[in-house]
Amino acid sequence: MSSHSFTPREQFGVTFVDLARRWRRALDHSLAQTGLTDATWAPLVRLHEAGDGVQQKELALRVGLRESSLVRLLDILESNHLIERRTDDADRRAKLIFVTEAGRTAVKRIRKVLARVEGDILSDLSDQDVAAMLHAFARIGERIQPILDDAEHTA
Template sequence: MTSTGKPRPIDFGFQVARIARRLRQAVDAELRVLGLTEATWRPLVYVGRLGEGVRQKELAAALGIEGPSLVRLLDGLERRGLIERRETDADRRARGIYLTPAGRDLEKRAARTSGAIQRRMLAAIAPADLAACERAFRTIEQALDDVEQAVRPWEKGSDAQ
């Protein structure tokens, strides 16, 4: 804390990371009974959110992990019969990710469980406070995008090289 009682920016980042970690741990504990871990439920839920046929590159970006790490996760999910990777019509080199019926069932259960935990976690927060928090997070994300673009202008669709 600063002398004004406001949290230091670094404290804010640590607090956000701690809350995210604790939320994932709570979901993990609930989903362990289904044989799922964070490494398995998150990709399933994200495929459900992003849509069938999502490309591996898009899924890796959404999950915030590198491509090779995602490939290992997908290999395990495919061995368990939860996903299929298929060539896409538009680009035969790209592979779309599809949930199998078993994968879709687990994805729905995981999404319901994580949603229920989030609702319990946020129940005591006034709607106006939650809306302000969401606005602040969007502003922070935009600022991070701007910093990232300034540091690596060749990424994120920039023409600069």
């Protein structure tokens, strides 16, 4: 048995990863009724937030996936008639992604479930607590991005 006590900074990464996994499992469980997993509902919601006509490359950046991984997820969303891909008139090699009416309906259902589940999870935190966490996450995200960019260039 270890007698070492860890500082908050030493505990942060492991705790954050564990929390993120459990958060995703809770959301996936609650979203099972929509027929979508985190892998598919997250890109659909991000695309809806971005607006129609987003290039696959841009969406991949927004959801933190490699473009090749995103293509498989888009295939699933397209086969379920939630999105459609169209050739970009400005660049015939590129595809633009659009949310269909069925996709917009799915996003509304997803958002409703997310609001309920996240409301339950965050119920004992104040709006200021949540805002402070979001601010801290944004700062952490800014520090992570250069590491990811470097990994992309060396991969």
